[in-house]
Amino acid sequence: MRSLLDFIVKKAHAFLFILLEALSLLLLFGLNDRQKLAFMTSANRLSGTLLEWRSEVEGYIGLKGENRRLLKENAYLRERLLSLSDSLELDMVSREGGLFTIARVIDNSVRKDDNFITIDKGRSDGVDQGMGVFDSRGVIGVVGVAGSHYSVVLPVLNSKSSISCKVSGSSSLGFLEWRGGDPYRATVNDMPYHSVVSAGDTIVTSGYSSAFPENIPVGTVEKVEQQRMSYTLTLTVSLFVDMSDLRWVYVNTMRPDPELDELQRQE
Amino acid sequence: MEPLSFLKRLGTMAGLVLLQVLFLNRISLFGYVTPLFYLWLIVRFDSSMSRYSMLLWGFVTGLAIDMFTATPGLNAASATLAAMLQPSMVKLFLSKDRREVIIPGRTSMGAGPFAGYLFLMTIIHHSAYFLLRSIPLEDWIVITAKIVLSTLLTFIAMLAVGYSADKPNQRRSI
Numbered sequence: 001m002r003s004l005l006d007f008i009v010k011k012a013h014a015f016l017f018i019l020l021e022a023l024s025l026l027l028l029f030g031l032n033d034r035q036k037l038a039f040m041t042s043a044n045r046l047s048g049t050l051l052e053w054r055s056e057v058e059g060y061i062g063l064k065g066e067n068r069r070l071l072k073e074n075a076y077l078r079e080r081l082l083s084l085s086d087s088l089e090l091d092m093v094s095r096e097g098g099l100f101t102i103a104r105v106i107d108n109s110v111r112k113d114d115n116f117i118t119i120d121k122g123r124s125d126g127v128d129q130g131m132g133v134f135d136s137r138g139v140i141g142v143v144g145v146a147g148s149h150y151s152v153v154l155p156v157l158n159s160k161s162s163i164s165c166k167v168s169g170s171s172s173l174g175f176l177e178w179r180g181g182d183p184y185r186a187t188v189n190d191m192p193y194h195s196v197v198s199a200g201d202t203i204v205t206s207g208y209s210s211a212f213p214e215n216i217p218v219g220t221v222e223k224v225e226q227q228r229m230s231y232t233l234t235l236t237v238s239l240f241v242d243m244s245d246l247r248w249v250y251v252n253t254m255r256p257d258p259e260l261d262e263l264q265r266q267e
Numbered sequence: 268m269e270p271l272s273f274l275k276r277l278g279t280m281a282g283l284v285l286l287q288v289l290f291l292n293r294i295s296l297f298g299y300v301t302p303l304f305y306l307w308l309i310v311r312f313d314s315s316m317s318r319y320s321m322l323l324w325g326f327v328t329g330l331a332i333d334m335f336t337a338t339p340g341l342n343a344a345s346a347t348l349a350a351m352l353q354p355s356m357v358k359l360f361l362s363k364d365r366r367e368v369i370i371p372g373r374t375s376m377g378a379g380p381f382a383g384y385l386f387l388m389t390i391i392h393h394s395a396y397f398l399l400r401s402i403p404l405e406d407w408i409v410i411t412a413k414i415v416l417s418t419l420l421t422f423i424a425m426l427a428v429g430y431s432a433d434k435p436n437q438r439r440s441i
Contacts, residue, residue: 013318013351020326020347027333028340028399040337047288047335054289111295113400116337152337 037145051106073136117153132212138240188235270313288335325350345395
């Protein structure tokens with residue numbers, strides 16, 4: 001008995017080791033993705049100020065390119081506004097709440113197997129889970145978890161991300177997904193076999209989910225492959241947005257039509 | 268060199284965690300190589316520390332980094348493993364049984380043994396980290412590349428810091 005006690009006392013650190021390892025593995029494999037993201041948002045609330053400092057410093061460095069991009073977008077929007085002013089006005093009046101919220105990217109990764117983006121807007125700014133995020137160039141991702149002042153976005157470059165999109169000017173739908181690796185390319189899966197699509201076509205959001213309005217640019221088709229087993233097409237898409245160079249983004253804070261939302265939930 | 272006080276160690280930990288999450292985690296050479304330099308805290312544990320406090324320091328440091336990367340448990344598990352093995356690794360590279368309190372370093376261990384010790388610690392920690400991160404283990408070539416290249420980068424960084432931190436005849440601690 002005495003020697004057993006001695007043994008336990010002598011090896012007590014080994015028990016602590018097993019306990020800590022078990023706890024780590026439980027956290028790593030026992031939590032679902034949403035819980036893990038929530039873990040991260042709470043951390044980012046602590047580090048938010050620091051991350052903001054860093055992004056401010058980095059912001060100055062990229063100011064010139066950012067200006068050029070905004071000027072270009074301004075010109076494009078002015079043109080659109082002129083040609084669409086009538087229908088646009090009707091559309092805006094019929095919706096409640098603001099259209100888009102501007103947020104700053106304070107943390108970002110592109111080279112991991114699953115990437116995340118942190119933005120400096122959260123629930124108190126009207127940002128919520130499931131809202132689409134894009135910038136002047138095109139689609140970036142969807143809000144995964146919204147904290148009170150910061151949110152974590154699942155970008156296209158995350159294996160969990162799936163965004164409904166279509167070939168511009170047609171109604172062929174597919175899902176934008178990413179298989180890892182190249183941060184400049186993603187794939188559109190499950191597009192119907194009979195769709196008319198060829199390399200060089202533009203992919204845009206479909207507007208069928210409440211995350212994005214219709215026709216936000218996604219990328220250009222590079223390659224079309226036929227999946228004979230499932231009778232679908234898989235498109236390789238070169239993304240418009242360089243995910244490694246993100247600063248200011250728009251969050252689609254437009255509240256989805258409650259009736260549409262309800263219907264989609266029932267499906 | 269004196270062992271670190273609790274507060275100094277806490278400060279070093281905070282500094283290393285911030286360095287890791289704000290800058291080093293963004294480094295990704297060739298898509299594979301990320302230095303995990305926070306391991307420095309663990310390799311410098313002095314021999315007067317109890318095994319319990321080593322394990323707890325390792326665990327807390329790993330968990331603090333995990334909080335920023337949506338991978339709760341990943342760094343905690345690998346850092347705890349490194350903290351568990353640290354005393355045996357030091358013993359392995361010390362020429363004789365030493366009674367006095369030592370902080371693993373170039374002056375206390377000798378340049379060669381210290382480098383060997385750093386390398387072994389790094390490869391153990393990085394193997395655990397990348398293996399756990401890559402479960403289910405599908406692409407062995409990529410996983411091996413990640414382990415080897417990241418180990419080399421962290422090892423070189425720690426060696427450089429370790430060599431400049433305690434030059435013989437010059438008392439300066441980091």
